[in-house]
Amino acid sequence: MTDARTEQLREALAATRARIDAACLSSGRDPDGVTLVVVTKTWPAADIARLASLGVRDVGENRDQEARAKAAELPDLRWHFIGQIQTNKAASVASYADLVHAVDRLSLVTALDKGAARAGRIVDCLAEVNLDDPADGSAAGRGGVRPEHAGEIADAIAAAPHLRLRGVMGVAPLGGDAAEAFGVLAATGADLRARHPEADLMSAGMSGDLEQAVAAGATHLRVGSAILGSRPPLG
Numbered sequence: 361m362t363d364a365r366t367e368q369l370r371e372a373l374a375a376t377r378a379r380i381d382a383a384c385l386s387s388g389r390d391p392d393g394v395t396l397v398v399v400t401k402t403w404p405a406a407d408i409a410r411l412a413s414l415g416v417r418d419v420g421e422n423r424d425q426e427a428r429a430k431a432a433e434l435p436d437l438r439w440h441f442i443g444q445i446q447t448n449k450a451a452s453v454a455s456y457a458d459l460v461h462a463v464d465r466l467s468l469v470t471a472l473d474k475g476a477a478r479a480g481r482i483v484d485c486l487a488e489v490n491l492d493d494p495a496d497g498s499a500a501g502r503g504g505v506r507p508e509h510a511g512e513i514a515d516a517i518a519a520a521p522h523l524r525l526r527g528v529m530g531v532a533p534l535g536g537d538a539a540e541a542f543g544v545l546a547a548t549g550a551d552l553r554a555r556h557p558e559a560d561l562m563s564a565g566m567s568g569d570l571e572q573a574v575a576a577g578a579t580h581l582r583v584g585s586a587i588l589g590s591r592p593p594l595g
């Protein structure tokens with residue numbers, strides 16, 4: 361496809377890759393160690409096909425129904441499920457997701473494992489770590505386990521026969537210090553690797569804070585609006 365939208369995406373993708381390369385250069389990292397996951401939630405499958413034609417292989421979604429339909433249409437991409445998962449949607453997510461980023465409770469581990477078994481798949485998972493300040497009431501209800509409880513969820517994922525523990529994921533607190541939050545996430549990941557050496561991935565950083573995430577050691581960046589534009593409001 362070579363329409364105007366494709367050209368717009370090509371430019372935005374190049375600008376984002378340039379930001380990632382610059383961040384890698386200033387922290388002495390190899391850009392090959394950083395995977396750009398393009399967050400395509402709310403955008404049509406046609407945009408994902410355009411991104412694929414521009415070399416994008418990893419895409420992220422946060423709603424099961426939407427993700428499932430898009431993954432069925434474009435099965436050759438790597439599908440990242442980056443959102444909170446209701447337990448009754450877990451089996452569906454496990455049937456198409458290649459990496460589930462936000463695993464934050466034992467009931468979800470059980471449900472994902474069952475779904476993966478039923479689909480005959482092994483699904484890679486990250487433990488979501490809540491990086492909000494516990495004293496900040498406005499953060500209540502956001503996903504993730506406190507850093508001190510990440511080990512419990514990680515052990516449960518590692519023990520599930522159809523799941524594979526691959527690391528940690530976090531979202532910087534709204535209006536907070538992203539560099540500090542990602543430092544906590546990196547330290548939590550390093551702790552887990554003492555028992556689970558295969559848990560070597562760190563998903564952190566979005567359009568506004570990808571530089572801080574690269575500096576802290578992120579292996580996966582989840583970037584939406586910087587590439588696709590600002591999302592239309594959910595109806």
Ligand SMILES: *Cc1c(COP(=O)(O)O)cnc(C)c1O
Nearest residue numbers: 399442566567582583584585586
């Ligand atoms: C939407 C979303 C992103 C992408 O955010 P942008 O600011 O659009 O880059 C990243 N991570 C999660 C968990 C999201 O829900």
